[in-house]
Every structure is written in C-alpha cells, then in structure tokens.
Amino acid sequence: MKEMIVIILTAVFVNNYVLQQFLGICPFLGVSKKIGPATGMSAAVVFVMILATAVTWPIQTFILEPAGMGYMQTVVFILLIASVVQLVEITLKRYMPSLHSALGVYLPLITTNCAVLAVCISNIDTGFTFLEAIFNALGSGLGFFLAMILFAGIRSRIEECDPPESFKGLPITLVSAAILSLSFFGFAGVIENLFA
Amino acid sequence: MGNKIKVFTNGIIRENPVLVLILGTCPVLATSTQVSSAVGMGAAATAVLLCSNIFISLLRKVIPDKVRIPCYIVLIASFVTIVQMLLNAYAYSIYDALGIFLPLIVVNCIILGRAEMFASKNTVVDSALDALGMGLGFTMALFVMASIREAFGSGTWMGMPLPVLADNPVAIMTMAPGGFFVFGCLIAFVNKFGKYKPRKKSFECESCPSATFCTMVGFGDCQERPKEEA
Numbered sequence: 415m416k417e418m419i420v421i422i423l424t425a426v427f428v429n430n431y432v433l434q435q436f437l438g439i440c441p442f443l444g445v446s447k448k449i450g451p452a453t454g455m456s457a458a459v460v461f462v463m464i465l466a467t468a469v470t471w472p473i474q475t476f477i478l479e480p481a482g483m484g485y486m487q488t489v490v491f492i493l494l495i496a497s498v499v500q501l502v503e504i505t506l507k508r509y510m511p512s513l514h515s516a517l518g519v520y521l522p523l524i525t526t527n528c529a530v531l532a533v534c535i536s537n538i539d540t541g542f543t544f545l546e547a548i549f550n551a552l553g554s555g556l557g558f559f560l561a562m563i564l565f566a567g568i569r570s571r572i573e574e575c576d577p578p579e580s581f582k583g584l585p586i587t588l589v590s591a592a593i594l595s596l597s598f599f600g601f602a603g604v605i606e607n608l609f610a
Numbered sequence: 611m612g613n614k615i616k617v618f619t620n621g622i623i624r625e626n627p628v629l630v631l632i633l634g635t636c637p638v639l640a641t642s643t644q645v646s647s648a649v650g651m652g653a654a655a656t657a658v659l660l661c662s663n664i665f666i667s668l669l670r671k672v673i674p675d676k677v678r679i680p681c682y683i684v685l686i687a688s689f690v691t692i693v694q695m696l697l698n699a700y701a702y703s704i705y706d707a708l709g710i711f712l713p714l715i716v717v718n719c720i721i722l723g724r725a726e727m728f729a730s731k732n733t734v735v736d737s738a739l740d741a742l743g744m745g746l747g748f749t750m751a752l753f754v755m756a757s758i759r760e761a762f763g764s765g766t767w768m769g770m771p772l773p774v775l776a777d778n779p780v781a782i783m784t785m786a787p788g789g790f791f792v793f794g795c796l797i798a799f800v801n802k803f804g805k806y807k808p809r810k811k812s813f814e815c816e817s818c819p820s821a822t823f824c825t826m827v828g829f830g831d832c833q834e835r836p837k838e839e840a
Contacts, residue, residue: 436640488713489687580802588794596787
C-alpha cells in the first residue's frame with residue numbers, strides 16, 4: 415500500500431503532468447479561465463485517464479507484446495482512447511444524464527489530449543504492474559486537477575490586473591504559470607524522505 | 611508561382627504555428643531545453659506533417675466526410691510510428707532525448723489542424739508546400755526558444771560553451787518554469803514588434819487540438835454549448 419501512496423503523491427506533486435512535464439498544456443491554458451469549466455474538464459480527465467489505462471495496459475501486455483507487435487503501440491493506443499471516450503459518452507448520455515451534463519461536454523475534447531496518451535505510454539515504459547499503472551493514472555489525473563484548480567484561481571486575479579500592452583492575454587498567463595510551476599519545486603525530495 | 615511561394619512562406623512568418631497561432635505548445639515547452647533536441651523535434655514533426663499532408667491531400671476525395679477525423683488520426687499515427695522506428699535505428703541520441711514526446715506527435719494540434727484546414731481542401735503540391743512552411747516555422751520557433759534556454763540555462767549553444775554565460779548558468783531556464791517564462795516573453799515580443807498584428811491575444815478555440823471536430827467551437831470556454839444537438 416505504501417508504494418501506491420508514493421506513486422500517487424509523486425505523480426501529483428513531484429512529477430506534476432502539467433507544471434513539471436508539460437503535458438496537457440492546451441486544456442491547462444484553454445479551459446482555466448473560470449473555476450467551473452476547469453473542475454469539469456479535470457474530472458473528465460481523471461476519469462478518462464484511469465479508464466484508458468485500464469484498457470490499454472492489458473492490450474499491450476497480453477495482445478501486442480506476445481504477438482511481437484509492440485511497435486503498433488501508438489496507433490492502437492490512440493484508436494483505443496478515441497473509442498473508449500466515445501463509448502463512455504454514449505453510455506453516460508443513455509444511463510446517467512446528470513453526470514453526462516456535468517462531464518459530457520468535456521469528453522470529446524479529451525480524445526486528443528496529450529496527457530491521456532502520455533499516461534498510457536509511460537505506464538508501459540516504466541514497467542508498472544496493472545495496479546501500479548491504475549494508481550499512476552489516478553495520481554496523474556489528480557495532479558492535472560490540482561494544477562487546473564490552482565491556475566483557475568490565479569487567472570481570475572490576472573484578469574483584473576493591468577500588465578504592459580504586449581504582455582496582455584497569453585504572455586502574462588504563461589509567466590504566471592512559470593511562477594506556479596516554480597512553487598512546485600518545493601515538493602522535490604519531500605516524497606522520498608516522507609516514507610524513508 | 612507567386613501563389614505557391616505565398617503558401618510556403620505563410621507558415622514561416624505570418625501564421626507561424628507556435629508564436630502566432632499558438633499550436634503545439636506541449637512539445638515546444640518540453641523539448642526546447644537543448645538546441646539539438648529542439649531541432650530533432652522540429653525535423654520529426656516536419657517529416658510527419660509532410661507525409662500526412664501529402665497522403666491526406668491524395669486521399670481527400672476517397673475518405674468519406676463523416677469518418678475523416680479517425681482516418682486522419684490513423685494515417686498520422688502510422689507516420690509517427692515510422693519516424694519513431696527510423697530515429698530509434700539511426701539517431702538514437704535524438705530518440706532518447708525526445709522520449710515520450712515522439713509518440714505524442716500524433717496528438718500535436720499542428721498536424722491534425724493542417725490536415726483538416728488545408729490538406730483536405732487543397733492539391734497535393736500546395737499541401738506539401740504548406741507542410742514544409744508550417745514545419746519550418748515550427749522548427750524555427752523551437753530553435754529560437756531552445757537557443758535562449760540553452761544559452762542562459764547551461765551556458766552552451768549546440769553543446770559549445772559560450773563566453774561569460776558558461777560561468778554563470780541560470781539553471782532554472784532549462785527547467786519547467788524557465789520554459790513557461792521564455793515562451794511567454796517570446797509571444798510578448800512577437801506581439802510588440804511583429805510586423806503582422808497577431809490574430810488573437812488569448813488562447814481560444816482555434817488553438818485547441820479538438821477544434822476540428824468539437825461541437826462547441828466558437829462558443830468559447832468549453833461551457834456554452836449550442837442548445838440544439840443532433
């Protein structure tokens with residue numbers, strides 16, 4: 415159990431997908447203007463990351479690798495993620511309309527989110543077991559969630575500021591992302607020593 | 611002929627995918643720590659873009675409209691796999707430096723975006739020129755950003771030590787915060803001194819990788835959804 419907690423904490427704080435590894439920057443900059451959409455988008459990302467890992471890990475381990483087709487990884491994974499997202503959307507719409515109205519809007523946007531594909535590939539590359547992979551996906555998703563919520567709060571303040579003309583809009587947003595990313599450096603080394 | 615040149619130069623300056631259209635932010639931020647890996651990323655993405663644009667343009671009358679996005683993704687993913695295997699065999703250092711960002715070229719918004727916006731509507735020659743221009747624009751932006759980050763962060767350029775800077779490296783420039791900071795400053799620089807007015811100042815739907823098939827394009831913020839949905 416200790417290993418699982420370490421995996422989650424590392425993924426959330428030390429190797430934060432958005433702020434330390436530059437994955438999923440598009441939604442991070444695009445959907446973080448207001449806290450409502452930011453929460454919905456992040457919840458959908460957590461959900462899809464776990465689901466995508468649960469589908470791609472067994473397929474890679476039990477079908478592609480024994481068949482000697484490990485090189486098909488990229489093609490197979492992106493198709494699997496796209497179909498899983500589509501299936502989830504249809505299922506939610508039919509059986510859980512309330513959840514669909516909260517998350518469904520964001521689901522189609524996630525198909526081409528690089529963070530989802532990255533979590534599936536890195537789970538294979540690091541050699542995680544199935545359980546570890548699921549926890550890593552959960553941690554990565556939560557890390558994305560945390561970064562989005564923090565940044566949505568920061569952006570509502572930026573909107574009220576008056577930066578130099580050329581820095582208005584995206585540049586000042588990126589500079590504040592740099593400062594937020596800097597603050598996450600404080601966590602480096604903490605996790606290893608926490609359970610030592 | 612003038613038209614062809616315009617198609618080619620469009621992507622390099624006026625519609626630079628990175629600094630003006632703000633596309634493909636993830637690889638730009640992640641692989642610009644060193645000039646060599648930045649150029650490798652630029653070349654790999656250009657190769658994929660060129661192949662996918664040519665083939666999508668060739669097949670534009672064959673692919674049914676309703677399933678075009680999955681078809682494009684499969685085509686792009688196949689070319690990414692080919693590039694991945696070639697780099698693994700012949701340029702292992704670049705393959706190693708790019709790491710996970712190599713397979714992630716599949717979800718790079720520039721490639722899907724050009725397939726949908728340009729290659730699916732234009733002739734093969736135009737699409738190839740467009741791909742070369744966009745790829746060159748992407749590589750150049752990456753090159754500029756990596757030069758700044760490597761020079762200040764490690765005091766080197768292409769591995770060669772630079773005077774003065776080599777004695778006072780600012781290590782933070784090669785780390786994540788430096789990436790965000792340099793990128794923000796570069797866009798501000800383009801906003802200030804760019805000959806062409808940037809089309810937009812914030813991050814809107816056109817920059818989103820899903821914009822091509824999203825039902826909410828143009829509604830902004832991914833929240834307002836058109837009432838009527840089929």
